[in-house]
Amino acid sequence: MTSLKQSYLVAYDIAEDYRRNRVAKILQTCGERLQYSVFLLEVRPTKMLRVRQQLESEMDQRLDSIIVCPLGASSQASQEMLFLGRRTYEDIATPTVI
Structure with a gap:
């Protein structure tokens, strides 16, 4: 089901x-x-189509590259992913305001 x-x-x-x-x-x-x-994006295919269009409009096709790898259903993909080392990314250059 899409x-x-x-x-x-x-x-x-x-x-x-x-x-x-x-x-x-x-x-x-x-x-x-x-x-x-x-x-990692977990979105409906229609949302991914809009994201792809936005990305294509921002990039310079001659200089930039973006790769999109479909991983299947969100529930299945999360079970199949293997993380080695630290699990998440933390941008220490950008302060977080709480």
């Missing part, structure tokens, strides 16, 4: 800081940062 959430691993290599920050902000709105340029 209305169920799917998991996607998204990694990027963006040449320019401005575009890189814009891409990260798009991904942060709907996913979890696993590493500096790697996100």
Whole structure:
């Protein structure tokens, strides 16, 4: 059923800081940062289509690359993922206000 959430691993290599920050902000709105340029998104396929369109509009096709790896159903993907070392990403350069 396409209305169920799917998991996607998204990694990027963006040449320019401005575009890189814009891409990260798009991904942060709907996913979890696993590493500096790697996100795990758990969204419905229609949402992923909108995210893909946003990413394509931000990137420079000649210089940048983004890879989207579908991992299947969210419940299944989380069980299959193997983390070695630290589980989550913490951006120590960006202060957090609570």
